[in-house]
Structure formats: C-alpha cells, structure tokens
Amino acid sequence: MVQKRPDRTLGPGHDTFWNGCDRGELRLQRCTGCGTYAWPVVQKCEQCAADDLEFQTVSGRGKVVSWCSFVQDYYRGILPVPYDTIMVELEEGPMFLSNPHEFGENEIAFGMPVEVAFIACEDSAGRFQLPVFRKAKV
Template identity: 35%
Template sequence: MGYEKPLPAPDPETEEFWNGCRDHRLLIQRCGSCGTHRFPPTSFCPHCQSDETEWVEASGRGRVFSWIVVRHPVPREIYAGDVPYVVAIVALDEGVRMVGNLVGIDPDAVAADLPVKVTFENVTDEITLPEFEPIGD
C-alpha cells in the first residue's frame, strides 16, 4: 500500500526545495543582491525586491518557535494512527522559519526554544518530507 496522506505539489518556485529534500538536503533561497535568506521560496526578495536568487544548503538546525499538538485527527480515516503528533514552527539558524512535524519526542515534552535539527522522511519516490527532531546532548 502506498502513501495515502496529502502530498505537496512542487511548482517552479518550490521545485528546487523539493529536489533538495529528496537528496536529504535542506535548501533555502538567498538573495543574490543583499544576501537575505528567505523561506518559503519567492520570485523576489522581500527585503530589497531583487529578483536575483540563489539556492543554498541550510544547516538544518534551529529552535522551536511555536507548536501545536494534534490530538484530533482530521480526516480521521487518514490520521487516526498518528495522534498525538506535533507540528512546529522552527526558527532556523539562518533566520527563516519553517513548519514541519516534530518527531522523536513526547508531545508533552516540547518546549519553546528546544534545539532541533532536520531529518527527512522518504514518502514516495518523488517526495521526501522534511521533519525536525530534538538535538541530543
């Protein structure tokens, strides 16, 4: 049986990001003009409005900025076996925020500023999802 949960649909702006995930590399954009990192991908820099863009590999490290614990699966038939799970906003060391599941931790143990690192889940041949896990001592 294949992966039954909703999948992202890469488009021209996000294709490079998803290709990086498939290779287990977390890629984000950096403005070629002012050097500002940005995520999610856009066609121009929100800081200086330049359209010069380059993709760079992020460290994959950051800290939990905010999170929710999902305890009621919607839709139930797809997510019932996953609850409870944590969806976190992670502030990456590069200064951007990214949303992803937080794995490898009891949902009740999550705290603000928890140090995390990216990990990847290969869900299909084409799509690999970034997730985050606590950084061990």
C-alpha cells in the same frame, strides 16, 4: 515505512526544494543582493524586492518557537490525528513549519534545539523525503 501525506506544492522553485530533500539537503532560497533567506518559496526577495534568488543548503539546525497538536481531521484521513506540529526558527532566520520526529508534544519546550531529519513519504505525485525535526544532539 512510507507515510501518506497531503499533496505538496510543486512547480518552479518548489521542485528545487524537494529535489534537495530527496538528497538529504534542506535548501532554501537566498537573495544574491542582500543575503536574506526566504521560506516558503518566493518570486522576489521580501527584504529588497530583488528577483535574483539562488538555492543554498542550510544547516538544518534551529530552535522550536511554537507548537500545537491537531485533533481535527483536516485531510480526510490522509494524516492520522492527533499529530504534532512545530514552528522552527532556523539558524539562518526563516521560520519553518514541520513535525517533531521521535518526540512528542509533552517533550517540547520553547527554545528547544532541533535538527532536520528526512522521512519517506508519499503524496499523489509520488514518493519524497519530508523534512521533519528531531532533538539536536548536544
């Protein structure tokens, strides 16, 4: 089933990210100078200010470092409430805001290992694969 979602940010850099998701790959920018990963999409490295960044596929593994459940309908019914949101610290460093997949707020714990999964979604620009996180297989 395709889920409706609020519109994504699209354009240079963002398109590369979403094309990766459509192939089942979580791709983030990495500075070719100092090696720092960036997320969300940036124009310059936040560590060394270089503007030479390339997309690399990352592991998709991380741990939950924060979470909350939204009950306010900020998206006028596009995203049914309540819904859970998690902050995942990826193995490569960046913090990634997403949704838990196949588990709920009552099962979330600090430091819980998770791995990326992709679910079919749709916004006003069309269908896409949204990166979400499920419990990591141990």
